[in-house]
Amino acid sequence: MTGATDIEAIxxxxxxxxxxxxxxxYEGPAPFGQGMTVHRFAxxxxxxVLVEIDAAAPVLCLQTWMRVGSRFEKAGKTGISHLxxxxxxxxxxxxxxxxxxxxxxxxxxxxxxxxxxxxTYYHQxxxxxxxxxxxxxxxxxxxxxxxxxxxxxxxKEVVANERRQRVExxxxxxVSELLYREAFREHAYGIPTIGLMKDILxxxxxxxxxFYRTYYAPNNATLVLVGDxxxxxxxxxxxxxxxxxxxxxxxxxDVHPEPPQLEERRLVVDKPSPTHRVAIGYKxxxxxxxxxxxxxxxxxxxxxxxSSRLHRRFVKELELATEVRGWVGTGRDPSLYDxxxxxxxxxxxxxxxxxxxxxxxxxxxxxxxxxxxxxxxxRLELGTLQSLESVSGRAETIGFxxxxxxxxxALFTKLEAYRRVTRADVLRVARRVxxxxxxxxxxxxxxxxxxxxxxxxSEQEVATA
Amino acid sequence: xxxxxxxxxxxxxxxxxxxxxxxSTFDPEGKEGLCRTTARMLRRGCAGWDAxxxxxxxxxxxxxxxxxxxxxxxxxHAEVITRRLDxxxxxxxxxxxxxxxPDEELGRLVREAKAELIEARDSDRTLAAxxxxxxxxxxxxxxxxxAGTLPSLDTITRADVEAFYRRHYTKQNALVAISGDVTxxxxxxxxxxxxxxxxxxxxxxxSVPEPTPPPGRQLIIVDKPERTQTQMVIGWLxxxxxxxxxxxxxxxxxxxxxxxxxxxxxxxxxKRGWSYGASSRVGFERHRDAFTMWTAPSSTDAPAxxxxxxxxxxxxxxxxxxxxxVSFTKNYLERSHAFEVxxxxxxxxxxxEEALYDLPAGYHASYLERVRAVSTDEVNAALAxxxxxxxxxxxxxxxxxxxxxxxxxxxxxxxxxxxxxxxE
Numbered sequence: 001m002t003g004a005t006d007i008e009a010i011x012x013x014x015x016x017x018x019x020x021x022x023x024x025x026y027e028g029p030a031p032f033g034q035g036m037t038v039h040r041f042a043x044x045x046x047x048x049v050l051v052e053i054d055a056a057a058p059v060l061c062l063q064t065w066m067r068v069g070s071r072f073e074k075a076g077k078t079g080i081s082h083l084x085x086x087x088x089x090x091x092x093x094x095x096x097x098x099x100x101x102x103x104x105x106x107x108x109x110x111x112x113x114x115x116x117x118x119x120t121y122y123h124q125x126x127x128x129x130x131x132x133x134x135x136x137x138x139x140x141x142x143x144x145x146x147x148x149x150x151x152x153x154x155x156k157e158v159v160a161n162e163r164r165q166r167v168e169x170x171x172x173x174x175v176s177e178l179l180y181r182e183a184f185r186e187h188a189y190g191i192p193t194i195g196l197m198k199d200i201l202x203x204x205x206x207x208x209x210x211f212y213r214t215y216y217a218p219n220n221a222t223l224v225l226v227g228d229x230x231x232x233x234x235x236x237x238x239x240x241x242x243x244x245x246x247x248x249x250x251x252x253x254d255v256h257p258e259p260p261q262l263e264e265r266r267l268v269v270d271k272p273s274p275t276h277r278v279a280i281g282y283k284x285x286x287x288x289x290x291x292x293x294x295x296x297x298x299x300x301x302x303x304x305x306x307s308s309r310l311h312r313r314f315v316k317e318l319e320l321a322t323e324v325r326g327w328v329g330t331g332r333d334p335s336l337y338d339x340x341x342x343x344x345x346x347x348x349x350x351x352x353x354x355x356x357x358x359x360x361x362x363x364x365x366x367x368x369x370x371x372x373x374x375x376x377x378x379r380l381e382l383g384t385l386q387s388l389e390s391v392s393g394r395a396e397t398i399g400f401x402x403x404x405x406x407x408x409x410a411l412f413t414k415l416e417a418y419r420r421v422t423r424a425d426v427l428r429v430a431r432r433v434x435x436x437x438x439x440x441x442x443x444x445x446x447x448x449x450x451x452x453x454x455x456x457x458s459e460q461e462v463a464t465a
Numbered sequence: 466x467x468x469x470x471x472x473x474x475x476x477x478x479x480x481x482x483x484x485x486x487x488x489s490t491f492d493p494e495g496k497e498g499l500c501r502t503t504a505r506m507l508r509r510g511c512a513g514w515d516a517x518x519x520x521x522x523x524x525x526x527x528x529x530x531x532x533x534x535x536x537x538x539x540x541x542h543a544e545v546i547t548r549r550l551d552x553x554x555x556x557x558x559x560x561x562x563x564x565x566x567p568d569e570e571l572g573r574l575v576r577e578a579k580a581e582l583i584e585a586r587d588s589d590r591t592l593a594a595x596x597x598x599x600x601x602x603x604x605x606x607x608x609x610x611x612a613g614t615l616p617s618l619d620t621i622t623r624a625d626v627e628a629f630y631r632r633h634y635t636k637q638n639a640l641v642a643i644s645g646d647v648t649x650x651x652x653x654x655x656x657x658x659x660x661x662x663x664x665x666x667x668x669x670x671x672s673v674p675e676p677t678p679p680p681g682r683q684l685i686i687v688d689k690p691e692r693t694q695t696q697m698v699i700g701w702l703x704x705x706x707x708x709x710x711x712x713x714x715x716x717x718x719x720x721x722x723x724x725x726x727x728x729x730x731x732x733x734x735x736k737r738g739w740s741y742g743a744s745s746r747v748g749f750e751r752h753r754d755a756f757t758m759w760t761a762p763s764s765t766d767a768p769a770x771x772x773x774x775x776x777x778x779x780x781x782x783x784x785x786x787x788x789x790x791v792s793f794t795k796n797y798l799e800r801s802h803a804f805e806v807x808x809x810x811x812x813x814x815x816x817x818e819e820a821l822y823d824l825p826a827g828y829h830a831s832y833l834e835r836v837r838a839v840s841t842d843e844v845n846a847a848l849a850x851x852x853x854x855x856x857x858x859x860x861x862x863x864x865x866x867x868x869x870x871x872x873x874x875x876x877x878x879x880x881x882x883x884x885x886x887x888x889e
Contacts, residue, residue: 034477056475057807098735101726106793108800111725127803157738164694165741165761171587272691274586274887306508307520316516316573322580344580371525378527382546385478389808447690 004029007039010232014239020044022243024235032409033388038398040408041235045247046219049238050398050408052226054391060227061395062124062134064142065403067222068215069118070193071333072253076202079159079195080211082115083203086155088122089113093144097151100137107133117189118332119403125392128228132237138223139241142216147208156200163194171271172340175279175442180336182265183281183440187258189335217248222402226395258283258334265440268349270447275322276343278352279442282433284337287330288405293417294425295337295433299326300376301368301426302359303339307375310359320347320355332404336440337433349443363430367423380418384411466636466660467820470652471644471813477547480810481655482642483561484821487633488537490606490673498613499621502574503629504532504539509570512563516570519560528553530560536607537671537751538821539633543659547646554658561634562662566626575618582615586887589689589862590761593696596685596860596884601700601755605676614889635666642817644809671823673752678702682879683858686872688865689886695767695863696759699774701853703747703756706824712835713847718747720786720794720844721777722758729758732777739766739773751822756851764863768871771859775876782852785845798836862886 004026011026027040032052041049069081089111091097104111107130113122124134167173177192184190194200223242225234261283285291302310303326314321323342329335341352387393388411401410489500508523508530509516523530528545541561545553585591595610602608613621639660643652678701704714722729722745733743740760748754762770786794806812815829861872865883873881 054475056473057803059803059807098726098731102793105724105726105797106800108797108803110801110804125804127800130800154735154738158734158741161694161738161761161763162741164763169589169692169694272689274583305520305524307517307524312517312520315577319573319576319580322577322584342584344576345583371521375521375524378546378549379524382478382527382529382544385476385546386544388476389478389810391807 007231010235011041014232014236018239018243022239024049024239030407030409031412032398033412038408039231043218043239043243045243045245046217047242047245048222048402049235050222050224050402051229051231051234052394052398053229053231054226054394055228057391058128058228059391060126060128060131060225060229061391062126062131062138063121063224063395063399064138065119065121065222065224065399066215067119067220067403069116069120070191071117071188072215073188073191076199077207078191078199079193080203080207081120082194083155083159083200083208084211084216085113085115085120086159087147087151087208088141088145090151090155091146092140093146094140095137100141103133103137104130109134115193117193117335119400121396121399121403123392123395131229131234135237135241139245142218142221142242143245145212147205147212149205152203152205152208156203159194159200160197163197163200167192167194171273171277171444174271175269175277175444176338178267178269178442179279179281179338179440182267182442183261183283183336184258186256187333188256189258189331189333214248214251217250218242218245219247220250222399224395224399224402226398227391255333261438261440263437266443267441268443268445271444272447273444274446275345276347276349276352276446277444278341278349278356279444280339280341280356281336281440282339282435283334283438284329284433286332286334288332289334291425291429291432292328293414294421294429296328296380297373297376297418297421298363298368298426298429299328299337300379301372302326302363304376304379309363309372310356313355313359314341314352318355320344320352330404349445357436360434364434367427370423373421373423373426377418377421381415384415466656467640468653468656469640469642469813469816470647470649471809472647472649472652473644473809474646477646479545479547479550479645479647479655480643481543481557481659482814482817483541483543483659484640484642484817485539485633485638486537486640486671486821487539487638487669488535489609489611490536490671491629491633491669492606492609492613495617496620496625497609497617498578498611499625499629500539501534501611501613502571502578502618502621503626504534504541505574505578506566506571506626507532507541507560507564509574510565510567511559512565514556514559516567519556522556526553526556528556530557534611535750536611554655557659558662561659564630566623566630568623571621571623571626575621578612579615579618582612582889589692589696592687592689592886593698593860593862595889596687596862597698597700597757597858598755600683600685600860601678601702601858602676603679606673607676607750607752607754610889633669634663636660636663637666637668639663640817640820642813644813671751675752676702678856678858680856682855682876684872684876684879684881685858685860686865686869686881686883687860687862687886688869688883689862690864692764692862692864692868694761694763695861695868696761697767697771698757698759698860699771699857700755700757701857702753704851705753706822706828710843710847710850712832713839713843714851715747716791716794716798716836716839717781717786717844717848718745718756719798720790721745721781724797728777728781729774732773733760733762733770737773739763739770749822764868767861767863767868768875771861771872771875775854778852779854781848782854785848786841788841791839791841791844795836795839799833802833
């Protein structure tokens with residue numbers, strides 16, 4: 001185990017050999033569960049560097065987390081954060097299109113990236129021997145990406161196809177987009193991360209360059225390294241490759257908090273789906289809110305596994321649904337407690353909702369049992385530990401919590417918080433979050449059922465997506 | 466019983482896989498889905514526990530237990546936090562060795578499985594894959610659906626489940642893999658314990674014949690309304706671990722469609738932007754399984770995309786790969802191999818897979834050495850031999866009225882069939 005004194009000595013040696021502008025600062029260890037530690041560093045240009053050393057296998061994971069996602073986008077320019085997730089694998093001033101992936105593949109690496117509401121991250125799984133190459137290429141694309149017409153045009157077409165696959169021709173994707181759009185009328189969480197088709201197709205090289213210069217700067221990023229690395233060698237390489245990156249002035253975010261929702265919002269859409277389905281979004285506390293952990297526990301009680309309340313009622317006892325799912329949003333700002341119910345054949349949305357409302361009323365009326373609370377906590381503990389098995393799982397956890405909460409080890413703070421949740425906490429959070437006036441719903445009818453539904457004199461707004 | 470162990474104290478979790486060498490190919494004709502139903506019934510009741518109590522108990526122990534089937538195997542997987550290992554093992558022993566198969570639960574599971582089949586019609590990728598398999602493996606057990614069909618699930622009785630269980634769930638037919646927070650000695654005790662209620666039995670012989678795919682070009686259009694995008698699978702019968710040119714073909718496939726920068730991805734996505742994903746894959750079973758290429762072009766690009774893929778195949782067969790391409794791919798396979806064995810679970814699954822699928826002894830241990838030894842000539846000979854341009858199956862999910870004609874023209878000489886998307 002490397003101690004704080006050893007690390008200070010390493011940093012001193014590194015700084016003695018470099019100009020101050022390329023200096024490394026040790027910001028101390030952050031506890032990361034039992035027997036694991038994340039060491040925190042910063043470069044003079046503002047880049048945060050987080051390292052967890054694990055020599056169990058000769059591999060490492062290198063991730064770059066950018067503190068930009070679709071929440072920073074404006075009407076007419078939606079999807080630019082996600083487009084970058086693609087552009088960043090393209091041509092740079094020093095290497096041709098495809099060279100990034102080609103070189104890393106030849107070295108035995110694997111790359112990927114993901115974009116969300118609050119962040120974008122880039123991922124390299126590397127054999128330990130490829131660290132220097134991975135860092136060099138990462139620095140190259142952070143500083144010298146080529147964003148001219150052919151590069152942008154080609155990726156726009158790929159993203160348009162991705163949108164067709166994930167949204168236009170995918171019922172769940174299309175419904176999710178509608179749900180967030182309806183739920184968030186002020187806050188940018190209503191913007192679909194992949195972007196609207198017309199916006200995707202209209203991006204220009206100028207749009208991309210401006211975005212790149214503004215947000216892809218070291219002071220807006222965190223580099224995470226997990227695996228079989230030598231700390232001194234790694235920090236030296238990071239300083240050499242990334243120390244010269246120019247910081248930018250990241251503009252103050254023009255946040256528009258979502259005003260309280262005072263009445264239920266309901267959309268009905270027709271889709272070529274074999275069965276009815278319902279998507280429901282309740283406004284939920286932000287990831288850093290005290291009530292986030294109790295809500296995750298409540299979700300586990302309602303939806304976690306086959307012994308959960310809603311699974312038993314919908315799938316087992318009444319046989320109304322094939323699948324019921326709940327997911328508590330992990331946004332930096334209040335986001336959505338996102339629920340979906342998929343009906344069996346011949347079961348209507350109305351019936352799904354009737355039973356759903358009965359279950360929600362129960363959990364708001366009286367506290368959950370001690371035993372089901374304990375089951376939920378045990379499930380969350382297992383899930384947490386499973387996510388830490390691989391170097392990439394740990395890098396993702398460290399990068400995510402650092403980016404959203406500023407605490408790389410917050411997964412374990414969360415785990416502790418789950419353990420402390422009481423029945424009263426669950427009751428409080430159910431009453432706080434599950435109010436029917438604060439919810440948004442999208443009801444999906446199989447195409448062909450619409451005439452019948454309209455004849456019933458529904459007062460629902462009908463939108464065809 | 467064969468046991469494989471990979472101990473690692475890093476995380477306080479123990480993982481147990483129990484596999485039986487019997488899969489859905491043992492489903493009797495007309496009772497497709499029986500093997501999978503039997504596996505799923507394990508957690509619907511066992512000695513002293515009804516389904517509800519079982520579910521609650523597994524969760525309260527911080528455990529997971531799941532069982533599923535493939536054509537060649539039935540696998541149960543259990544995982545638990547170390548401090549609850551003992552009570553969890555007690556439960557697993559009964560789950561595997563003393564299931565009760567309650568009638569009421571069987572009825573419920575069958576209705577659940579039927580609803581899942583209907584819901585699966587929403588997944589175009591699944592629809593394309595099914596159309597492909599039922600055509601390539603027509604008349605062969607590999608062409609039947611592991612999950613069963615709506616009519617076949619209805620015929621499954623408790624006696625069928627019981628009989629399947631009695632024949633196949635035995636110590637002699639079982640393989641166990643344990644990884645995580647255990648010692649070697651502890652793992653042996655765990656394996657003995659979880660199988661203790663099973664009879665000795667005997668290994669079940671795999672009597673599946675070698676698949677013989679239909680000759681000629683087959684185009685199946687899975688007709689679904691309102692498709693702006695297609696899902697396209699092109700393929701034929703692939704390789705097997707015992708083939709002399711097995712590794713040569715794997716290297717060839719990796720260069721062609723096995724990585725993000727492979728030829729298929731470059732041509733389809735990078736150069737033309739026609740599909741978000743493009744890949745090829747070598748399937749894996751005890752007998753020869755399929756080789757498949759997958760793309761998802763928009764409806765308007767689909768015919769051109771199919772034509773391009775056929776041209777790429779023709780070029781691959783005729784010209785093969787260059788020394789540089791082969792060398793690149795070998796480097797990739799060799800250097801990325803660390804990720805095939807970077808967790809205890811992955812490490813223990815290699816010998817398990819070897820034994821379960823009757824791979825040559827030392828298949829995984831000698832894999833890198835065999836990759837290093839392959840020459841460009843060997844790769845190109847495998848590509849030339851195993852790329853049958855005139856005998857292939859193409860399955861496309863599309864709106865036939867809009868796209869069908871164009872697709873037909875893109876595959877000259879093909880026997881064309883249009884299947885409704887809700888056929889199964």
